[in-house]
Amino acid sequence: MKGSTKWYWQRLSAFILVPTSYWFVFFFVNNLEASHSLMLNSLNNFFVKFFMILFFFVAIFHARLGLVTIYQDYFHEDKVRLYSRLTDILLLLVILFILPVILI
Structure with missing residues (x-):
């Protein structure tokens, strides 16, 4: 990927992360005192799942793009460089296997 393309995607992902990060913190702060069943009902809402998945995937993409730039x-x-890339791939696989468990 060219440097200008990386720069564009880094800025776009950061632009998306700002409101979704605020939403993420706001959601959990507001549900801090909620019971387990109320929290599960909140997490089963379509919009909550959508923003949660959007936040996690954009955050992972943004972090990986930044790490690749640092590696290069x-x-x-x-x-x-090889060990850092292997660690990066291993971390990505762990996150992608854990993420569905969190979001179910």
């Missing part, structure tokens, strides 16, 4: 700019040894 600051890691010059091939061995270090």
Whole structure:
């Protein structure tokens, strides 16, 4: 991916993350005192699921894009670059396997 394309996607994902981050914090602060069943009912709402999934996927995309930029700019040894990419892929797989469990 070209540098200008990465810059564009980084800014777009940050633009999307600002309101969804506020929503995410606002949602959990407002439901802090809620009972377990009320919280489950809230999480089963279509809009809540939509914004939760949007927040998580955009946050993961934004973080990975930033990490790839750091890998390319600051890691010059091939061995270090390989280990960092493998760690990045492993972390992504762990997140993608845990995310459906959280959102069910």
